[in-house]
Amino acid sequence: MKRFLTIFLIPVCSVTYAQKLETLSVEKIMRDPKWIGVAPSNVRWSDNSEKLYFNWNPGNTDRDEVFAITPANIKPAKISINEQRTFTTGNGEWNKNHTQKLYEKNGDLFLLDIKSDKTRQLTNTAERESNPTFIGDQSKVVFSRAENLYSLNLNGGELSQITNFTHSASATPVVQAGGRQGGRGRGAQSQAAGNEQERWLKAEQLELFDIIKVRDKDRKLDSIEVNQFAQKRLKEIGVGDQSINNVTLSPDGRFVTYNLVKIAIDAKRVNVPNYVTASGFTEDIPNRTKVGMPENSYESYVFDTQRDTVYRISVSAIPGIKDVPAYFKDYPKELEQRTKRNEDRKVVIRTAQWSGDGRYAVVMINAQDNKDRWIMKLDAATGKLSLLHREHNDAWVGGPGAYELAWLDNTHIYFESEDSGYAHIYVVNVTNGSKKQITSGKWEVQTLQLSNDKKNFYFTANIEHPGITHFYRVPVSGGKPVKLTSMKGINTVTLSPDENWLAIIYSYTNKPEELYIQANKPGAKAVQVTTSLTEEFKSYPWRDPDMITFKNRYGSDVYAHLYLPAKADLAKPAVVFVHGAGYLQNVTYGWSDHYFREYMFNNMLADNGYTVLDIDYSGSAGYGRDWRTAIYRHMGGKDLSDQVDGVKMLVEKYGVNPKHIGMYGGSYGGFMTLMAMFTEPDVFAAGAAIRSVTDWAHYNHGYTSDILNEPYTDGKAYRASSPIYFANGLKGNLLMLHGMIDQNVNYQDIIRLTQRLIELHKENWELASYPVEDHGFVQPSSWTDEYKRIYKLFEANLKK
Structure with a gap:
């Protein structure tokens, strides 16, 4: 018996040992992320606020499952498929009293009564109904079906068609x-x-x-006689081959506003070849257009059902509609031509929003060059616009809450603007145009919602520190914000429909996300609901990197994470990690959803004697308008000089060897690595560029045109910002890594740079291609191969 027990205990001990993570390696940290534990996600409340649902996978099985808790019982319980079919959460529209909710599910419309907890199906058709909304005294529902608007009487059940858009060749007068x-x-x-x-x-x-x-x-x-007895026919509105969107109806049922979209059919698209396919043949994946290709054009109209008349919303009187963008001063001939033409800039008028009493309508209008955003009052009877707020930026209008616009009451609207330099809440009286700023300070309002009684705003902001987010409440009339959450880190809050409870997804720098629940009161304790981390992950002492700041050459504070080795290697090497996405914040007191693998790799580098720096460079989110737009017309300018200034700080303050500095990053971070290796070759001895943009003229329009304008109007910006023009500057050792079915930064991008390096007779570079990977790698084998190569690059070049 004793012998049997000994034999039996051997595998048990080996399992226990395998769960303890004593040293880090690429193979260990680049496994399927489930080895860390699966965090809760997709948090949503039941409409009656009695249950909180979330997706979770505590057993690390193949799929996440749906769990639920109640405020009274926070022990997670799995939800059956039958319950999942019946509950309703998320999207929809509440009535004024917050007692009924309209929503669409599987293409049909439903009405939920909160008091009785009963749901009534309003439509059951083969066609898809969508965008339901209450109208007038809320006895009717308006919805979309096959591009047209319909109304349904909730009492009598009468269904009426409101619009009759036809794609006929003849146009409506x-x-x-x-x-x-x-x-x-x-x-x-x-x-x-x-x-x-x-x-x-x-x-x-x-x-x-x-x-x-x-x-x-x-x-x-x-x-x-026939005409006397005949029912009036619904007016046909011919739209030709144009698409229809943003169709809305005024509360009194008189005015229909809508957009017609002329699709740019001559915009050439890229095909991405897929080599590893089930068929054995190379198959093309249809992909996006490139920056500067023809754009869709938009026109907005009003259909006055009372006068049976259609008329265009006039944009010619919009303030600044004829302004020539400031960058044209660098192109005198083009500036002269644009000025002479005196053309209206192209704009997009977004969905009209009506006050509850139907007296006023407002629209948000965006210039297609994104230099302006206007909020204007629409006189629906004439199609004329009058200005309530204009936000102009010589770079581009953006930031958190850039598209936030809603009614506060029948005479006031609220929105977010970066007018002060940071995204804040504003309220405007539409009757006289008076405007009030509700929040202020060198911090950003990152999310915003109005309370049910319309007396308070709830918002997320980084008031205490750029890298800490809390949930706040402030009266709509203004005042000092009241902090509702208290845990230091990143707090992402989902407010219950009755506003009594906060569901908080919380994380800290070295602690991945978990779900907490808290009463909606200042100072209330947040109670942890989930425990997701594996014992193996918890067994390693993950670093809480130092949160530091340093001054860049322009005198601005740059925020950074610093990973210091317990014992530096004799060569005193350092590695700079560059986060991607450009407009993203990575230096926070929270767990990085986007770059958790890189966080673990940075720990591994520090374990092996490297000093690692991760900074929120110019262009990163979280620091206001001027930081956001600091890269305008020159990517690889201030954002790269911030990295170089960070290296200078490491040399002077932390004693790293200036000859032993490396850099790595993916996407925008890969682009930055290329720019560093080509334009600052005496600073960086080695670089690993992952899925990197090499020529911005080959990237997409939405992102690139904001920052660099268009290649044929601002060629100087593209030449200054594209690594392919600076490849001759390469001195150190460069490793490039790219997925071959990348539908974001196409594989063609890295191949073009490869040919350039060949023609320049450069030898100190290498390309690793990944045949089955898109922009965001999925396969653990690809992640492992990628980072083994990166680690080998640094070991070979930074520890000499």
Whole structure:
């Protein structure tokens, strides 16, 4: 028996040992992330606030499952498939009293009554209904079906079609501002039917023959009788080959506003070849366009159902509509031509929003060059606009809350703006245009919602420190914000519909996300609901990197994470990690969802004698408008000099060897690594560029045009910002790594740079290609291969 027990205990001991993580290696940290533990996600409350649902996988099985708790019982319980089919959470629209909720599910519409907890199905059709909203006295529901608007009476059940958009070739006559009719419709064509000879013959018949006179009189009487009994036909609104979006109805049912979109069909798209396929053949993946390709064009209209008239919303009077972007001063000839043309800039008018009483409508308008955002009052009866707020930026308008706009009451709207340099809350009186700033300071409002009683704003902000977020409440009239959460780190809050409870996804720098629940009161204790981490992950003493700041050459504070080795290698090497996405914040007191693998790799580097620096460089999120736009027209400018200034700080303050500095990063971080290796070759001895942009003229339009404008209008910005133009500067050792089915930064990008390096006779570079990987790698084998190569690069070049 003793022998049997000894044999039996051996595998048990080996399992216990395997769960303890004593040293880090690439193979260990780049495994399937489930080895860390699966954090809760997709947090949502039941509409009656009685249950909190979330996805979770505490057993590290193949799939996440749905769990639920109640405020009274916070022990997570799995939810059955049957319950998942019946509960409703998330999207939808509440009525004014917050007692009923409209929502769409699987293409049909439903109405939930909170008091009775009963759901009524409003539609059951093969067609898809969407975007339901209450209207008027809330006895009717308006929704979209096949591009058209319909209304449904909740009491009697009467269904009425409101619009009749048709994709016919003939256009509907459009009345311009001022009453002039433009276009030529079917009515105009029929009135002109028949030539002069035909009309003369008809008149002669009426003159000569009594029978013709009698028949003509009968036909006229019949026509009058038919018209008296006939139901009025719904006006056809011909839109040709254009798409329709943002269709809304005024609360009184009179005005329909909508956009027509002319799709840029001549915009050439990229195909991404996929080499490893089930068929054995190379298959093309249809992909995006490149920056500068033709854009869709937009026009906005009003359909006055009372006058049975369609007219265009006039944009010619928008303040600054003819302004030429400031960067054209670098192109005098083009500036002169643009000024002479005196053209209106292209704009997009977003969905019209009506006050509850239907007296006022407001719209947000964005210039397609993104230099301006206007909030304007719409006079629906005339299609004319009047200014409430204009936000201009010579770079580009953006920041958190850039598209936030809603009604506070029947005469006030609220929105976010970076006018002060940081994203803050503003309230405007639409009757007189008076404006009030509700929050202020050198911090950002990152999320925003209005309380049910419309007396308070709830918002997330980094007031205490750029890297700490808390949940706050402030009266809509202004005042000092009240902090509702208390845990130092990143707090992402989902407020219960009755506003009594906070569901908090909380993390700290070296502690991944967990779910907490807290009463909606200042100072209330947050109680932990989930425990997700594995024993293996918890067994390693993960660093809480130092949060430091240093001054860059322009005198600004740069925030950084610093990983210091317990014992530095004799070569005193350092590695700079560069986060991707450009506009992203990585230096926080929270766990990095985007770069947790890199966090673990940085720990491993520090374990092996490296000093590691991770900074929120110019262009990163969290630090206001001027930091956000500091890279305008020159990516690889201030953002790169911040990295170089950080290296200088490491040399002077922490004693690293200036000859033993490396850099690595992915996406924007890969681009930065290329720029560093090509333009600062005496600072960086080795670099690993992952899925990197090599030429911004080959990236997408939405991101690139904001920062660099367009290649054919601002070629100087593209040449200054694209690594491929600086490849001749390479001195150190460069490793490039790229997925071959990357649909974000196409594999073609790295191949073009490869050819450039070949033609420049450069030898100290290497390309590792990953045939089955998109932009975000998935396979643990790919992650492992990638980071083994990066570690080998640093070991070979930074520890000489």
